[in-house]
Amino acid sequence: MRVVVFGLGYVGSVTAACLAEAGHHVVGVDLARQKVLAVRRGLAPLAEPGLPDLITRVVDAGRLTATTDAVRALSDADVAVVCVGTPSAPNGSLFTGFVEEVLGQIGAFLDAHPEGRHLSVVVRSTLLPGTTERIVADRMPDRAGGRYSVAYCPEFLRESSAIVDFGHPPFTIIGTDDDVALAAVTHLFESVAAPVRQVSIATAESVKYASNAFHAVKIAFANEMARFADAYDVDADALMAVFVEDKVLNVSARYLRPGASFGGSCLPKDVRALIHAVRHADVAAPLLESLLPSNASHTRRLVDHVLSLGWRRVALLGLAFKSGTDDLRESPYVDIAETLTGKGVQVRIFDEVVNPAELVGSNESYIRLRLPHLEKLLVDSRAAAIAGADGIILGSDHAPQDVLLDAGVPVLDANTPARHWPQLAFSRI
Numbered sequence: 001m002r003v004v005v006f007g008l009g010y011v012g013s014v015t016a017a018c019l020a021e022a023g024h025h026v027v028g029v030d031l032a033r034q035k036v037l038a039v040r041r042g043l044a045p046l047a048e049p050g051l052p053d054l055i056t057r058v059v060d061a062g063r064l065t066a067t068t069d070a071v072r073a074l075s076d077a078d079v080a081v082v083c084v085g086t087p088s089a090p091n092g093s094l095f096t097g098f099v100e101e102v103l104g105q106i107g108a109f110l111d112a113h114p115e116g117r118h119l120s121v122v123v124r125s126t127l128l129p130g131t132t133e134r135i136v137a138d139r140m141p142d143r144a145g146g147r148y149s150v151a152y153c154p155e156f157l158r159e160s161s162a163i164v165d166f167g168h169p170p171f172t173i174i175g176t177d178d179d180v181a182l183a184a185v186t187h188l189f190e191s192v193a194a195p196v197r198q199v200s201i202a203t204a205e206s207v208k209y210a211s212n213a214f215h216a217v218k219i220a221f222a223n224e225m226a227r228f229a230d231a232y233d234v235d236a237d238a239l240m241a242v243f244v245e246d247k248v249l250n251v252s253a254r255y256l257r258p259g260a261s262f263g264g265s266c267l268p269k270d271v272r273a274l275i276h277a278v279r280h281a282d283v284a285a286p287l288l289e290s291l292l293p294s295n296a297s298h299t300r301r302l303v304d305h306v307l308s309l310g311w312r313r314v315a316l317l318g319l320a321f322k323s324g325t326d327d328l329r330e331s332p333y334v335d336i337a338e339t340l341t342g343k344g345v346q347v348r349i350f351d352e353v354v355n356p357a358e359l360v361g362s363n364e365s366y367i368r369l370r371l372p373h374l375e376k377l378l379v380d381s382r383a384a385a386i387a388g389a390d391g392i393i394l395g396s397d398h399a400p401q402d403v404l405l406d407a408g409v410p411v412l413d414a415n416t417p418a419r420h421w422p423q424l425a426f427s428r429i
Contacts, residue, residue: 012083020058022191028066039066107140120184129202149181154208175204231281259415261332263321311390318397333395350385
């Protein structure tokens with residue numbers, strides 16, 4: 001394919017060179033004349049292991065060149081890849097001016113050449129969800145004419161290992177609902193050894209932010225645990241070396257799904273003890289200290305949503321912190337029931353495992369402190385809980401789908417993201 005790569009910075013240079021190595025004919029476009037001249041001479045415009053040799057090789061093979069002339073580069077292109085920077089603005093917001101300028105140039109080219117070949121526009125610059133579509137709508141012609149298609153494909157390149165990362169990413173994310181763009185991007189990256197995931201443009205934009213935020217969390221977590229370990233004369237390297245060996249829970253997909261707040265007899269009390277320990281040792285651990293407030297905010301969000309819907313009679317299905325247990329300690333559903341009851345909402349609870357007469361020890365003590373009138377709220381069947389309710393909160397109960405459908409009232413599933421919750425159209429105010 002004939003490819004134009006806009007931006008010869010870190011991402012653009014590596015992308016252009018690797019695509020040329022894969023056999024595509026690539027033209028890099030940049031306003032910085034020094035970068036363009038460097039690439040033309042077979043030199044890397046920046047320091048990255050392996051990049052100088054790679055650029056020399058593909059330039060000598062005639063598959064990579066560079067220019068400052070965007071129109072000339074686009075004149076016979078099949079694909080335009082946008083790799084320009086999106087730095088922080090002074091107020092911390094994302095500056096998208098460079099992407100807007102490039103898509104404006106592409107849009108002007110398409111307007112001036114309405115009979116040209118189809119162009120697939122692939123954005124790789126890091127953008128917040130909804131930004132690609134907004135800029136395309138503002139800066140480019142109507143897509144209804146079929147002159148071009150759009151995809152968003154985030155990159156996952158680490159400086160100092162970018163060439164290896166380009167060829168072996170965790171996945172190739174293709175954000176598009178356009179079959180032409182999907183086919184073009186699939187062909188563009190067919191040399192990349194990674195599974196392809198087609199998602200919406202907004203989801204693709206979000207994956208990049210989720211990845212980078214999680215990397216930041218991991219680094220901050222490891223450093224906070226190291227400070228904790230140092231304060232208690234523990235070898236931090238040995239601690240984390242053992243920690244990462246657990247691929248079942250610690251380094252895995254477990255616990256990385258949107259859902260209800262955490263609870264139970266372990267996580268809240270252990271986080272609380274850890275926070276007390278770091279404070280006692282005068283160790284700064286703001287990430288760890290944020291965990292319980294963040295968890296409480298997640299629970300409060302659900303309560304606020306129920307109140308905004310105007311539900312006055314609520315069926316809560318599942319009270320324990322997870323299904324299959326009667327452990328009510330620090331269960332978010334106990335907090336939900338307690339708060340709603342305090343707000344004057346009539347709550348009826350069904351949990352097929354929980355029996356107040358059988359609760360013992362700290363489990364019994366906890367529920368008598370937090371929800372002393374539990375026996376009055378519990379009913380003996382889902383049907384009894386649902387009867388007359390304005391809405392259902394689906395907690396730790398795995399209610400059959402037909403039961404929920406037959407109820408004829410909206411269901412707020414605490415284990416799904418808020419976008420799936422009932423909206424104000426269901427309000428009975």
